[in-house]
Amino acid sequence: MKRLINIVVNGEPHEVAVNPEQTLLEILREELGLTGTKKGCDQGECGACTVLVDGKPVSSCLVLAVSVNGKSIATIEGLSQNGRLHPLQEAFVQHGAIQCGFCTPGMLLAAKYLLENRPLPSEQEIKEAIAGNICRCTGYVKIIEAITAVAHSTAQ
Amino acid sequence: MHLPKFEYLEPGETSEVVSILGKYRGQCSIIAGGTDLLVAMKQRRQTPKYVISLAKVSELKQIREEAGMISIGPLATLEEVVASGPIQKKLPVLAQAAWEVGSPLLRTVATIGGNLCLDTRCRFYNQSEFWRGARPDCFKAGGVICHVTNKENTCYSTFSGDIAPALIALNAQIQLIGDGDERWLPLARFYTGVGRIPNLLAAGDNEVLTEIKVPLPADGTKGLYRKYRFRESIDFPLVGLAAILRVDPDDGICQEACLVFSGVGSRPVQAAEAENKLIGKRLNEDIIAAAAETAAGEVHPVKTDRVNPQFKKKIVKAMVREAFTELGGVKS
Numbered sequence: 042m043k044r045l046i047n048i049v050v051n052g053e054p055h056e057v058a059v060n061p062e063q064t065l066l067e068i069l070r071e072e073l074g075l076t077g078t079k080k081g082c083d084q085g086e087c088g089a090c091t092v093l094v095d096g097k098p099v100s101s102c103l104v105l106a107v108s109v110n111g112k113s114i115a116t117i118e119g120l121s122q123n124g125r126l127h128p129l130q131e132a133f134v135q136h137g138a139i140q141c142g143f144c145t146p147g148m149l150l151a152a153k154y155l156l157e158n159r160p161l162p163s164e165q166e167i168k169e170a171i172a173g174n175i176c177r178c179t180g181y182v183k184i185i186e187a188i189t190a191v192a193h194s195t196a197q
Numbered sequence: 198m199h200l201p202k203f204e205y206l207e208p209g210e211t212s213e214v215v216s217i218l219g220k221y222r223g224q225c226s227i228i229a230g231g232t233d234l235l236v237a238m239k240q241r242r243q244t245p246k247y248v249i250s251l252a253k254v255s256e257l258k259q260i261r262e263e264a265g266m267i268s269i270g271p272l273a274t275l276e277e278v279v280a281s282g283p284i285q286k287k288l289p290v291l292a293q294a295a296w297e298v299g300s301p302l303l304r305t306v307a308t309i310g311g312n313l314c315l316d317t318r319c320r321f322y323n324q325s326e327f328w329r330g331a332r333p334d335c336f337k338a339g340g341v342i343c344h345v346t347n348k349e350n351t352c353y354s355t356f357s358g359d360i361a362p363a364l365i366a367l368n369a370q371i372q373l374i375g376d377g378d379e380r381w382l383p384l385a386r387f388y389t390g391v392g393r394i395p396n397l398l399a400a401g402d403n404e405v406l407t408e409i410k411v412p413l414p415a416d417g418t419k420g421l422y423r424k425y426r427f428r429e430s431i432d433f434p435l436v437g438l439a440a441i442l443r444v445d446p447d448d449g450i451c452q453e454a455c456l457v458f459s460g461v462g463s464r465p466v467q468a469a470e471a472e473n474k475l476i477g478k479r480l481n482e483d484i485i486a487a488a489a490e491t492a493a494g495e496v497h498p499v500k501t502d503r504v505n506p507q508f509k510k511k512i513v514k515a516m517v518r519e520a521f522t523e524l525g526g527v528k529s
Binding site for chain 1 (some may be wrong): 198199200201202203204205228231232235239248249252276300301302303305306319351369430431
């Protein structure tokens with residue numbers, strides 16, 4: 042039986058009718074058309090489906106849509122504001138931290154959460170923060186450089 | 198992979214959870230964080246008709262310090278356990294074990310109670326329905342044969358939780374509430390050692406885990422959690438070790454030693470004989486080496502993952518040596 046849930050996605054309120062077996066990932070992609078959030082392993086191992094629920098990063102493939110009723114969700118589509126890229130997005134572009142791009146939405150959201158909580162993280166802390174996000178192109182070095190650059194430029 | 202169809206129930210009280218479990222006996226699964234259950238459901242290893250969410254049972258979420266105890270609600274997320282002041286300060290071994298579970302993305306959702314109730318794992322069982330379809334169902338999946346041992350009616354699937362070894366080493370007690378009764382028991386007794394039904398709640402009776410109580414360790418107790426796995430960032434332990442040590446500050450004699458392993462049996466395995474090799478002695482390299490050798494003899498891993506059991510025993514030995522050398526401050 043479908044249920045109505047109210048969620049705020051990237052600041053915009055939505056009322057969505059969901060089946061209990063639908064995951065948050067499925068409704069974001071299929072009901073709301075927000076296909077920036079990727080479906081990778083679908084088992085919580087790869088981090089391609091990372092979104093922020095009430096500010097915290099989660100694997101949206103392992104979150105039931107019915108369980109996020111009343112919560113606020115941030116996806117990659119909400120990162121740029123008024124047509125301007127988020128500083129993290131700019132840094133990823135500048136540092137070549139994007140290869141195929143499949144892990145990028147998850148990486149950016151995991152990095153956003155990190156910098157909000159630890160504005161000047163060590164390299165080890167950056168590695169730990171993106172531990173759940175797998176980059177199959179293995180471009181971790183540039184990703185870590187990009188996150189470090191944003192942390193340093195914000196700190197100045 | 199889509200989830201199978203089910204009905205989602207969100208009771209607001211523990212008593213309601215128990216009555217729903219009784220009403221739909223054997224057809225329900227409880228969901229806390231869901232990071233273990235939803236994968237099992239996607240792989241059709243579990244297809245409950247009713248999924249009971251604990252999200253609305255707010256009393257199950259608190260972490261608080263009481264007289265000589267820390268009480269942890271099973272619904273506390275692993276991230277909350279890691280970040281909790283009293284746990285970091287008084288039970289660092291638990292904070293460390295919680296930190297080692299999965300990835301940050303899972304720890305924001307996964308709960309401490311869910312990790313205690315983690316299903317046992319096996320390379321023939323934890324696979325998609327399609328993959329498993331290539332051979333007859335194994336015993337755990339409802340068939341007859343165990344593909345690891347080729348024997349009938351046995352299951353050697355391995356317990357791979359990180360939290361249970363730490364909590365057993367800390368002498369934690371858990372509360373189970375059922376229909377009209379509640380009971381407290383040592384966490385170690387929660388595990389059956391039976392691969393197919395690894396804990397007291399796995400059979401689907403109408404009981405629910407409602408509280409974890411950990412007595413504060415005596416002054417001077419040190420502990421650590423070590424985890425050996427393929428991928429540092431996310432994997433289940435191939436071997437996990439929670440080690441506790443208390444040494445008399447005056448004469449340097451070991452008063453208390455505890456070793457509990459994950460990943461080497463169908464339940465968390467306590468190496469009691471190895472502990473006895475340490476207790477009452479002044480730790481040195483030889484005594485620790487003897488305890489490590491004994492611990493390796495006390496675990497009986499089966500090849501339920503990609504690692505040879507003999508190799509796991511070597512890892513056990515190395516871990517015990519490292520852990521107690523560090524905890525005891527022994528120079529090697």
